[in-house]
Amino acid sequence: MSNRPGQPVGFTLLEMLVATAMTAVLAGSLYATLHVTFKARTSAHAAVDQVRKVELALEMIRADLESAVIPRGILAGPFLGEPSTDSSGRPSDTIVLHTAADAAQDREGTGDIRMVELACEPDEDGPGQALLRRVSVRLLATKVEEPSEELLCRGVRSFSLSYFDGLEWQDGWDSGMLDNALPLAVEVSLELMSEDGADADRGGYWASRVFRLPCSSLTTGLEVEMGMP
DSSP, X not given: OBOOTTSOOBOOHHHHHHHHHHHHHHHHHHHHXXXXXXXXXXXXXXXXXXXXXXXXXXXXXXXXXXXBOOSOTTTOOOOEEEOOBOTTSOBBOEEEEEEEOOTTTOOTTOOSEEEEEEEEEEOTTSSSEEEEEEEEOOTTOSSOOOOEEEEEEEEEEEEEEEEEOSSSEESOEEGXXXXXXXXXXXXXXXXXXXXXXXXXXXXXXXXXXXXXXXXXXXXXXXXHHHTOO
């Protein structure tokens, strides 16, 4: 900045250019820092979102399995678990069971036993499959009603179920062929597509849980050998 006698005080063109260049460098550095920060934030949210979706779906499945009733009588129908695969050959199992409704689920005009079906279907709104839960509540209705449908999880890559008979794990279960018995426990494995969904060969978040069925009359091999009830 020049300050000669008799001349107004001001900045030269060179000084203005230097100041502008320094401002541009600082702005570029700030942009790069914010870009990295927001990218990391987006990745973290995506990772947490996959975990949250899987855990919520498994919690719903846990509640159904733990309230499964013995398949006997008029309302309590068979417990059927069928292994299956999707068009890509990945596990896409289905299960149909009858459960006891708690007070929070009960509605006027419905019974306390309901039929629940868990199955995967191609997701029309994105990659992978959609895990659906269908519930039928009026099991004695003279007219067949459409079950209510609930979406448990999107972007499912694989959904598999295994059933423990007290000695070993089975790929499927048909209570009608097993003296109307429930499995002792069910292992549920759920895997989502990768975060971008573009690479079908690369999976995303995967989780597996084992849930014991309280109403099962089966016992483990160890309990039988020890004479436990």
